[in-house]
Amino acid sequence: MSDYSKATNFTTKDTLPTGNSGKIVKGTELDTEFTAISSAIASKADISSPSLLGTPTAPTATTGSNTTQLANTAYVKQEITAQGLGNIATQAKSAVEITGGTMNGVTGTNSGMTVGNATAATNATTVTNGVYTTNFSGSNQSKASSGYQKLPGGVIIQWGTSSTISAGSSLAISFPTAFPSSVGTIQLTAINPSPDNAVSAPQVTGPTTNGFTAVNRDPDSDYTVYWFAVGW
Numbered sequence: 001m002s003d004y005s006k007a008t009n010f011t012t013k014d015t016l017p018t019g020n021s022g023k024i025v026k027g028t029e030l031d032t033e034f035t036a037i038s039s040a041i042a043s044k045a046d047i048s049s050p051s052l053l054g055t056p057t058a059p060t061a062t063t064g065s066n067t068t069q070l071a072n073t074a075y076v077k078q079e080i081t082a083q084g085l086g087n088i089a090t091q092a093k094s095a096v097e098i099t100g101g102t103m104n105g106v107t108g109t110n111s112g113m114t115v116g117n118a119t120a121a122t123n124a125t126t127v128t129n130g131v132y133t134t135n136f137s138g139s140n141q142s143k144a145s146s147g148y149q150k151l152p153g154g155v156i157i158q159w160g161t162s163s164t165i166s167a168g169s170s171l172a173i174s175f176p177t178a179f180p181s182s183v184g185t186i187q188l189t190a191i192n193p194s195p196d197n198a199v200s201a202p203q204v205t206g207p208t209t210n211g212f213t214a215v216n217r218d219p220d221s222d223y224t225v226y227w228f229a230v231g232w
Contacts (some may be wrong), residue, residue, distance in 0.1 A: 007032045024127035148176045155184075158229045161191070165202070165216040165223060172212035179231035183207050186229045188214055192223035 008029045016023040045052055047093040060069040063082050065075070134140070140150040146160030158175050165171045199215035202225045214225055 007036060026125055096157060142176055146175065146176050154232050156231055160227050162214055162225045162227065165214060165225065167216055167218050167220050167222055170213050170215040172211060172213050173227060175229065179209040181209065181232060183209060183229060183231040186212055189226040191226060192225045193218065193223040195221055197221060
């Protein structure tokens with residue numbers, strides 16, 4: 001954006017005596033001046049919707065201003081400082097609200113944070129990639145051949161493999177961890193009956209929150225069983 005500077009000193013011409021040829025304003029001088037004026041005007045920003053180049057500046061508004069005045073970067077910084085926002089690690093849980101968003105790649109602890117309608121007021125849980133990992137590991141899980149997985153809502157799934165159950169006999173099986181209140185379902189699958197002409201499926205009797213009895217109803221085949229149980 002350029003400024004206009006006069007090429008002809010008209011004040012000096014006015015001081016010249018009458019009849020001096022230098023006192024005359026020539027057409028070329030006027031043309032030079034008008035060209036310079038036109039060039040300067042063309043390089044200025046419009047009042048309406050200007051397109052600025054370089055690094056335009058503006059006065060810094062006072063903190064707390066709420067007008068149509070331009071806000072430069074200095075004003076934005078002083079407003080953020082005045083609010084004392086700090087960072088999310090220093091905020092009270094009531095000061096930070098995330099609604100309708102997704103947190104990915106977040107690792108940290110939660111104590112007293114409300115997620116949807118579920119509040120973990122006393123159960124601190126580690127969040128990794130959007131999953132409360134401590135709810136699915138540690139004492140909440142056993143990956144043994146006879147193991148279990150405790151789910152956050154209170155449901156527990158358990159599984160295992162029995163020892164051999166002789167034909168026509170039964171075997172007491174204990175759960176790896178007791179169900180706190182109730183057994184929902186127990187499923188049995190016979191494994192490699194010997195001889196392999198077994199016709200009677202294994203059956204469950206006497207289920208409790210601590211275990212059950214697997215019964216081999218086949219008259220002449222021995223087998224082990226896979227078992228799967230769900231409860232809470």
